[in-house]
Amino acid sequence: MFDLTGRDAGEIMAVASAHMAAPTLLSLGAISALGATVWGVNRLSAPANRASVQVSWRLAGAAAALFVVGFLTAGVLSVTNDTMEDGLRRKSTGNTYTRLTAALTDFDGDGYGIGGRTSDPAPFDPAIYPYALDIPGNGIDENGVGGDLPSAEPAYVEVPAAATPWPHRPNVVLIVLESFRADVVGRELNGKPVTPVLDALAREGVASEHAFSHNGYTVQSRYHLFTGSLAGLRQDGSILDDFNANGYETAYFSAQDESFGGPAAGVGFERADVSYDARQDRDRRYSTFTTAGSLAVSHRTLQERLDAFLASRDQSRPLFLYLNFHDTHFPYHHREIEPMVSGKSLTQRQIRPSRQDTLFEMYLNTAANVDRAVGSALDAVARAVGAPPAVVVTADHGESLFDEGFLGHGYALNDVQTRIPLVVRGLPMEIGEPFGQVDLRDAIGRALGRDDMDTPPRTVTVPGKMVFQYLGNIHRPRQIAFADGTGRTIYDFRDDRVTLAGGTPVRQHALQGPAAEPFLNLVYYWERMMLARAAGGAPPIE
Template identity: 40%
Template structure:
């Protein structure tokens, strides 16, 4: 028999090991949860490595250092408060084995489970997009994410059941047997003085980190940071205008709700609400008259090539024309020398293309209504969901005689993602539906306005079953990175070559139907695409040539297009080319913005010579081309750059007021 001393020694050793483990319950939980979230965030958002949809990357020691310190402090404080809360809930069992086990089981597993649910919902949107970026893209919805998670109810219940079984087994095997163990010594992890100091330092640290663009962009990905930043924002939004000491940009007029950088300047009231350039001068334009197409009415075929850059036209790859069909149309027809999107997001761009407005109201004038009013039938044939971001509702697509999009063809999507913004249907399926709806020559006795949207060049630029037309082979989605940028570009060039093939097949169908000669073909894009030339992959985050310059081609020679031309100008140009007596847009620059028109990160103009003037509302600074940033407050009052900046800000307010007036007119008409 073992001696009592040996049994006591073994019990003491076990007790010592448990006590040592208990000391690491809180720091161990913080470390595990933090590493788990960092891995998820890096895989999803590439905050250190960069990737599609990620314009902010932690790549300097200062950015990384402040990011890690702020994140660690926020995470530690959240878990410390949870630790004290759970300890209080355990009452007499505080500091026992059961308390430490329950903290690890419920807090750590619950936290990680919430992270998995969050990133599963984000994966539903695909393309490395956060909820905020999805909103900026125009069609994202938190409800979509919730519905996705709810659709996985069976799996969730299975996981919860497994966790409950695991807890029951642990309780039966050792928690009950250790119920009589005395509690561990209560070693305060923080003194009250240390806790007070941490609660003072944390807001100051977050305030400083919020002033560093890349650091702020990375921190908002993390739940613990949001748990601290959200109440700090609410507490310092003194005038309740949505801006505070913790918003971006900061509210420099914290006690006046009418004054902040995104305030809409009311013209003629003597108050400079946005703080730039004085009181706004604005004159409402005359009411728009309905365009009338005179003479023989040609069929009009509008083709939008997703993410097509301007330089795909005429490009040579592997000693062959990348887009021979489009090149021929451009050579014999009319082509814009300088065409641009106003913003790098699909839904906003398509609304502008159809309506001629940057901020159109649902039910207002659009190409759909224009052609319907002139006796046309309208057909929508799209490889994306036209409900994404409210495109169909805004421009009236549901009034079409033929409506086919990725939502109606949901079961034939190329990828498993089922959110509105992720649906993609191959162009050949779209052409098949065109055959089904309009493959009979009798259908063409009435003039047709048709809209085709080919999604081939949407990220990741290649889809299962698509033809590979170039040399080599496609790169897998998981291998897309800066290191593989040459292969990524080949994916994109191949997608554009495939688009050209689709255009050729559409034209062949029009020839067979005998309507090609009576059709006006228009080809354009919603925005461009950076392919790492500027260190970025994607669109919607920079005002530059790669992301905003697009093709605009009409297959009729002699069409007056102008230089430059924006997507919002194309409605008038298309109507004029079709025979309507509408004025040709006359302008010297195209207005652009990043984000949303109401709250852009930057606004800018680009002229026909690709000269950009950009104003950053967060920095409150202006830059011309690649020149230095100059603070607005430092610009001489009567200098050319000050006047140009004030004019740019007034153009932004002008566009917002046009949207306000149109929404008012639509409401009055209803």
């Protein structure tokens, strides 16, 4: 780890502290319990030894006081601060706190109490609790959101596209960029274009301004993109299976660890003819840690592996190639990033809100490196197959760089975290905007099923279309939203507040009549989806 953090002792402390906080707090709790036990034993077994009792009592009292202060502080932070609540939720101590407060205040035994962010709307009624399935038309609002689901609401369905053979089989490259903001494309810094390769692809094809991820995390976003399923109801594999069924050689090259998320990720990595991920070059990683959620290799390593594959592949079949570039993920810089549009960089411990401008420049410079890597990869494919391939470039999600107080992704349903680039060249693809990741699989299939392959791709506005988004897990989200390219309707389960497009958060019951319709449409959509998942035995998406 000393080498991986640049032989900087301060950097080691910054990285290690993020992983030591939970064990430290757990240890303090254990010490408190031990101190109390020692005090009790001394009190019962040696009452005459007052000095020993007093010392033990003081130690136990100090430890217990420290534990209580920490417990109450965690409670206040989790209730009042979204970022702190999310951070606590990701740590074992935070999960322990949540379970403990729920157990202490769960008066009706339904698994939810009145403490924490998502509290029981009916603490003495076991039939009503957060995330309960809302049975349509029974007069009961089982989850306490939006009233009883009307029985007239149509059932939620996911219909797979018809599996018809494609008349044309061009070489296709699908590229997913990690944590890549949509507003990076077309930007300049210090008089230099940040994304000249993506800009050129857009000029030769089309770029969507209204493409969105459904979630701010990689696993969920990747699942939706590959399967074309939002609720997990489609049982027809993934986009890899579509290309396999049409006689393609399928190659999957990822700069991250594709075991992250487990079998439920649903991507089909193992069904590709050729597959590579960061686990195969663990010793060449630029990431500090080797855990599945952290392991990553650079664009250079990915290019070397791609070149080796292209030099030896079977030329008798058309190629479907998936590429994932990871470099724009936190900490947004590593030893193989070159100064292209900026020479500024920050270590992890230097990343602070006060350095937001420098952080953004560093991020843009890394994005410029990734853009160049995309061009190098496409050039290599063109040389190997004899012609420029069809290309789709997008991202798993965006990234907050202290925008609205957040650093990272998966914290909020906003444009910087969920609006993503979408650039298409060489496919007659129709992009219905607003465009969600679940739309991509069938859009590619429809494009390859057309006879007129020379038709350029285009964007089309679809009136009334909304992209569903959620924060956390789809069956227990912290927030849900509808995005339409001009704004969002957001409902936050944690504080029971609704934010309409361009508005400020209000309690759900403050919305009446037509003003409540956007909120109710959103809630009913999610409730119908949950009913369909329960009926169809859909796998967890988390």
